[in-house]
Structures are given as structure tokens and as C-alpha cells.
Amino acid sequence: MTATLTTPDVLIIGAGPAGSACARVLARAGVDVLLVDQHPQGRDKTCGDGLIPDAHKALARLGLLDDVMRRAQPVSHVGCVGPRGGRIDVPGTLAVLPRKELDALLLQAAQDAGARFEQARFEAPLEQDGRVTGARLKRGDDIVEVQARWVVLATGAVPKALTAAGMCERHTPSGVGLRGYVKAPQMVGRINALEVVWDKALRPGYGWIFPAPDGHFNIGVGVTNSHKDVAGKGRKQDVNLRAIFDAFVAKYAPAAELMRVGELVGELKGAPLRFTLTGAKWTRPGLIVTGEAVGSTYSFTGEGIGKAMETGMLAADALLAHRDDDAAARAAYEAGLTALKPKFKLYENANRVNTHPWLADLVIWRARKSPRVLRRMAGVLNETSNPGNLISVRGISRLFFE
Template sequence: MTEQEARPASAKPPVLEALPDRCEVLIVGAGPAGSACARVLAQAGVDVLLIDQQPQGRDKICGDGLIPDAHQALQRLGLLEPVMRLAQQVSHVGCIGPRGGRIDVPGTLAVLPRRQLDQLLSQAAREAGAQFIAPARFEKPLEDEQGRVVGALLKVGSGATTALVEVQSQWLILATGAVPKALSAAGMCERHTPSGIALRGYVRAPSMVGRIKAMDVVWSQAVRPGYGWIFPAPDNCFNIGVGVTDSHSAVGGKGAKKELNLRAIFDAFVASYEPAALLMREGELVGELKGAPLRCTLEGARWSRPGLMVTGEAAGSTYSFTGEGIGKAMETGMLAADALLAGRQQGWGEGQVREAFEQSLRALKPKFDLYQRANRVNAFPWLADLLIWRAQRSPRLLQRMSGVLNETSNPGNLVSLKGFSRLFLE
């Protein structure tokens, strides 16, 4: 007899039995932003409900790279050591230009598939005291007579056991990623189209282990206006993909997709970059190539409204130019938690909590704008050639490039007029 047959017809399915009808903070989305926010709040004794429309260990289209900002966020969460035990640690980012020039930029780096990382993060939130419910999908916010968000309508369960359930909360946090459906339902979406798009797959290739050792990022005419990458991952696997930022242009106030075919760009990357061709010939594709949107530059969504805050990629926490977003997603999630905890401790009103959160995002915004300036390398790959050629001859420039990884150097200056003039003086 199955569990469903054994359960009385009037009984609720377990996922509905476990769902509370109210909580202090309801977090929608158990990716890096949502789970980081949940862990920080739960550790402080806040009553947190974390939901996701997929079970723990969901897949996410991503390069899986953990650059220094991700290491710092994981350190604060107390999770750096367990993540590093699972991850493939890497010592350099390999920058490869259209003419084949290469420079290896040192950094504190690692690669861990998002399925594993997200499972570890959501489990850590649960261990801190957050309640986790899945599958549960956000439908719309609940509002009081003044329009303040006071909870959410959720679609909980799957198949015949699906039910619409209202959950009351003092605060609602949207950490729903790049797909804008939840943002639109909550009245927070300002840009429905993505900032960029990416396509990636996993290849198991034991023969390539040790031959591709860095997190290789490749610029060439073949993948213009984007870039290709190959990152060594655990278990004899490699993450290979292509990304295009600025994939949609504004037409009549709405984003229109440019003439792009990601699969064709991926095929061109493999054909034009010999290590990628070798990887695909000698390895075995694990699963399918998958595509996903990106939301960048802390733009495209309102950051808050009464009773609600937006974090992670939903708020645009991915860097244009590099497409990295895991560290900043966790950071924005923790900033939301910090604002809520400060409000608790200081007796702030709601407006003060929201202002503290938005002020912390405004403090990050100039950094995102600098990465947007550096994004011109993707449109003009010859700039990568010039930077690589000069960095091969200038330890100071290589140090500055490493500083971009560590967020101690200005990435926009590398491709500014002033930056180019310095290339020949260093």
C-alpha cells in the first residue's frame, strides 16, 4: 500500500500539514540569496519560513564559479569549509583573447555545481532553525487595506494534492531569481526581459583533468558579443558554456531580444577554441545543454515596498562582463537580513528598515556600474587581446587584474581611455 493510499481521504498531504499559517519572515526562493538570508535570520532567533518551487538540490544554469566575494559570504555564513570540502579548488582565471594570447590571473577560486551548493545552503538554513517547504510556488502577495504586504498566496504540493494556501507574515522576501513572474505578481518588476542569457552543460572527461586547470574565460570573434568558459569541476567533470550580456535592447520602452542563437554561439565556441573541441570529443556530455536568463547591474526591479524586499538575482545581483553572481546574491540576501535584525534591535519602523536595506544596495551599485563599463570587452574582443598582451609584460597590470577578482581594483578603469593610456606606462 502506498503512502497516499494509506492516508485517509480527509487528511492533508504532509507538505500541507507542515506548512504554518503565519511566520515572522517568509522567504520565497531557496537559492544563495534566500538561503543566506534565512540562515542569518534563523541564527538570530527569527521565525523564518523558506519555500521553493523545487526540492532541495535544485539545478541552476550557472558557471558554478565561486570567486572571492562568494568565499567571503560563505565565511560569514560559517559554511566556507564544508563548501570547500566538496568544491574543486582553482588557483587562476585564465583569460584568453581572440588571437590566442593568454594570461592567468591569480585568485581565491573554486567551482561547485549549483545543485550541490544550493542543497548545502538550504540545509544550513534549516539547521539554523528555518522551516523549509517545497514544492511551494509564490502566486501573489497578500495586502492589507493600506496596500502593505502581509504575506503571500502560495500554491503548495504537486499533482492532485496541490492547494492554494495563504501564509501571513510580517515581512516577505523575494529571492526568486532571474525569471520575472514573481516580481511581476508582486508589482516589483521594472524590466521583464533579462540583461543577458547563458547556455551551459557538464562534460565528464577524466582525460582532460590536469590539462584544463584554470577557470578559462575566452573572448573571440566567434562568440561575440559574448564569451565562452570552461571551468574544472569535481568528479572529473567540467562546466562549459557561453554567455551574452546585453542580450536584449530597449525598443519602445520594452526589452527586445537581439538576433542571437545561443546554441550556434556555443557550437562556434567549441569549433574555435581547441581545448573546448578536445573536451567535447574526449568527454561525455552529462545531461543536456541548458539555457537561462541573467539579471544584472542591480537594475530591473524595485528593491522594496511596504512589507516586502527583493534580493539576489531578482534584484539584479549578477555582474555584467563576467556573469558572476553567486557571491553577490548571498551578500544581498544577508543585507536584507541585516536590515531586519537592525530594525528589531533598534526598534525601527518599517520605513527605516527598508531605507537601511536600500541604502546598502545603493552602496553596492557603483561597483556593478563599473563592471557594466568593463562589459565593452565582450562587444570588442580586441580589447582583451590588448589587455592580455600588456599584462604579460606588466606585473603591475596583472596585479590590478587580480584586484578585479578580489574587488580591490576598478574593472571599468581597465578598459577606459585613462586605463589604456596607463597600459603603456606601467
């Protein structure tokens, strides 16, 4: 059975941070927005749950920072731990809130602003004369056609929707992660930072422990460059996330203690990641791709919540500024993404630490001796300065001669 929903100005596919942020900005400006997702409101999302400074900035613009922080676990530092046990705490404005809670809050905020929400799955775009004019959705057993002036695709790292829309340039992920939640009230106060750990046993990845609200901890491992790209298809490298997780627990004493004294809540869950604004076309007539679908996650650390919201708001800004000019709206959005590229490049350069963890020892050793190096590391995290490429050949040489 085929039906037709009320025609919105903008149809947004995907109600994660990017889609909900885009919907809230547009709806607050009076735009008729229909936001759809294949999952019901309050669905879980495999993620590290860390809210770094760019996420705080995005939430502040959305008018949601106070609401989020009332629920989140505030954190003041990222604890970087090297293979030899050296540690440096990098200060920042940080917090942790499970994605199930964060995404539900963002989606509700979009609806509070006036956006409509429907549970439905994207099947294919509708097109006329080379322009996207809406989408074909599956809702239950019904096929629903929705006409819209614009379609925004915010469907995350899984490439199925990108492929259906003709926007996918890389079918395999840039990286993969595995995380679990552990309830361990006895560890509260003992793990206070967003701890990120490198060790040769974790190559080509890293481990993390993030303190979450209510005596819970988010623990996991990530591997960047998990798939070698070959003509856009790629193939998986020889990595086993569960083996890396077990190595993390065996090698890092706080992780071992957390798993020993705590209670694993649910199962360990894995997820793909898309990095560095690559792997998908950004726009085509009538269509904008945003969030992790467009590669809004940082390599090196896998942080992506803030940049997902930021790219979603860039899409909204472009549509609001050029409501009746397709080419101008797409150009404005693409210019906004291009302006973000240098920030992604810093994290891409630093990504070599995951393959060569001894570099973490080097940077940690120098930062412990040099307040200036520590300020440069904080500058990367807080986006308050352009501290240069710490993990480039030139950057490493500067560590010794500054």
C-alpha cells in the same frame, strides 16, 4: 481549497543562494523564518558554478566555507584568453561546485539554523493599507495564505514573481547563458583555471570552461546585453546561443578536445540573467527584493553567486537592525545595495570586451608586460582594491603610459 500556514516573522520566497543566506542569518538570530521554493531541495540550476572571492567571503560569514570547499574543486587562477590566443592567468581565491550541490547545502544550512522549508509556488502578495503582509502560495492543488511581518523575494531572473509583486521594471533578461557538464577524467590537470575566452566568432559573448569536481567540467557560453531594453519590455537581439557554443568549440582547441574525448552529461541548458542591480524595484512597504531578482549578477562575466548571498545577508542585516521600523529597514537595505554599485560599474564598463574582443588582446598583452596591470586585474577579481576602470577610454590610455 484555501488554507493558512503558521505565521512566520519573515517569509522568504526562493531557496537559492540569496534566499537561503538570508534565512540562515535571520534564523541564527532567533527570527522565525519560513523559506519556500517551487522546487524540492536539491534542484538543479543552470550556472557556470564558479565561486569567486566574494562567494568565499559570503560563505565564510555563513560558517559554510569549509563545508563547501570539502566538496568543491579549488582553482587558483582565472585564465583570460584573447582572440589571437594570448593568455594571462589572474590569481584569485576560486573554486567550482555544481549549483545542485551548493544550493542543497545552503538550504540545509538554513534549516539547520532553524528556518522551516516548504515546497510551494508564489502566486501574489497579500496586502493591507498599501503594505505587503504576506503571500498567497500554491502548494499542490491548494492555495495557502501566509501572513508575515516581512516578505523577502529571492526568486531569481525569471520575472513572473517580480511582476506579480509589482516590483518588475524590466521584463526581459539582461543576458543569457548556455552550459553543459562534460565528464572527462583524461582532461584533469590539463584545464586547471577558470578559462574565459573571447573571439570575434563569439560576439557579443564569450565562452568558458571551469574544472569541476570528480573529473567533470562545466562548459558554456554567455551573451550579455542579449535584449535591448525598450520602455521596460525589451526585445531579443539576433543571437543564437547554440551557434555561439558551436563556434566556441570550433575555435578554442581545449573546448574541442573536451567535447571530443569527454561525455556530455545530460543536455545543454540555457538560463536568463539579470545584471547590475537594475530591472526591479528594491523595496516596498513590507517587501524586500534580493539576489538575482534584484539584478545581483555581474555583467561581463555573468558571475552572481557571491553577490546573491551578499544581498541576501544585507536584507537580513537590515531586518535585524530595524525589526519594528519598516522605513528604516528598507532604507538600510537600499543603502547597502547602493554601496555595491561601484563594483557592478567596473564589470559593466568591462562588458564592452564582449562586443569588441580585440580589447581583451590589448589588456592581456599589457598585463603580460606589466605586473602592475596584472595586480589591477587581480584587484577587481579579489575585491581587495579599487583598480579603476581598465576598459574605459581613460583606462586603455593608461595601459600605454603607466
